[in-house]
């Protein structure tokens with residue numbers, strides 16, 4: 001295995017609407033991440049992008065993203081129809097082949113272009129479940145209800161997750177929302193999809209995240225303290241909701257095991273859990289203890305820029321390793337109903 | 351076997367709000383006034399008309415100042431459409447051309463009419479024929495087509511760098 005590290009990241013402010021085109025939104029973030037690594041575009045060996053055509057409503061809309069890169073002279077690039085974190089996984093594999101030493105990875109999406117809760121319905125099985133048009137919140141609410149009934153979570157524990165994330169987001173200038181809410185106020189808030197309340201749900205946002213990764217001594221030459229990827233693993237569960245556990249996340253547990261989460265203590269975990277009860281399930285699946293600080297950024301409850309929220313978790317975790325506030329951190333990305341897909345990455349300083 | 355379900359219909363409807371973006375908007379608003387407003391790249395200084403998606407793909411840069419370009423231009427390349435297809439609204443054969451407007455660095459696609467397809471050639475000078483003003487929308491369709499101006503052809507060297 002080649003050693004690979006995250007050496008720089010940049011994020012756009014998360015916004016609830018934007019008038020710019022997706023390509024216009026990308027350019028400042030691409031330029032910023034290059035500047036943060038003191039690199040220029042000719043230093044990048046591979047470019048990998050995560051986005052989703054269903055969010056723009058335009059087939060092949062991802063092709064225009066290449067316009068943001070200044071692809072002259074020609075570049076080597078690729079795209080995944082997924083969160084940018086999965087593009088990072090592809091770039092990590094590309095570095096393993098030995099073909100390249102550096103990669104710029106980015107994810108972007110405008111959640112505000114359409115009704116995102118309805119757009120997410122299109123990722124369901126198109127024969128039996130999709131035609132019923134359950135929206136994303138309703139699907140998540142079914143899971144939350146099953147978790148409450150079985151006792152693996154409580155409404156108070158969910159409120160505590162919402163409280164902590166919104167408090168953490170007070171110090172994250174990129175977050176879409178933040179606040180200091182009492183448990184009582186959170187538990188008294190109106191239900192939006194029983195048993196979920198507004199602040200139990202993701203703060204869907206328009207956003208962009210970009211990350212640069214580099215191999216071995218190249219990484220050491222570029223920054224003082226790279227965030228080394230010591231383990232990375234992606235696991236997927238059945239698309240058929242009837243085959244799924246509603247109260248555990250086996251794919252997250254397996255990915256965490258394969259990525260080596262349990263080998264040593266984890267200082268910080270940035271988890272892409274879109275709903276409050278899902279953070280509780282994920283914390284259990286990853287085997288995290290009280291000593292781990294979870295989502296110091298405020299997580300997806302305070303900004304969930306679709307297609308870059310997972311990569312933003314990687315960026316937040318890496319930033320804390322690079323600035324020395326953490327020695328060992330987790331970046332996590334998920335996708336699909338009930339967190340069908342889980343990508344777990346262990347980052348370490350040296 | 352005839353009772354087996356072989357096919358189901360599952361209609362999908364999603365509404366999107368499309369935003370042209372601030373840079374393309376000035377171009378579209380220009381078309382509402384019968385003007386061709388493009389944009390200059392602040393890095394390579396090329397003038398894009400239309401301004402694509404607000405970016406210079408070569409530089410990876412946001413386009414900068416508005417540049418109004420001429421209503422006259424030169425055909426750089428073209429193709430003669432001889433094939434009928436579903437939904438075709440123009441009588442074949444007709445010519446679809448790339449037109450380099452004077453003052454722009456990137457050609458734009460449009461229809462060439464009021465000339466026999468066999469007479470269309472690289473270097474031919476053309477001008478737009480606008481629809482009646484009351485039909486104008488923020489769209490290049492405000493121009494029905496381009497037609498020859500009758501000027502002498504532009505020399506090849508004048509557009510060779512823009513093919």
Ligand SMILES: [Zn+2]
Pocket residue numbers: 391392393394395396406407408409410411
């Ligand atoms: Zn340029």
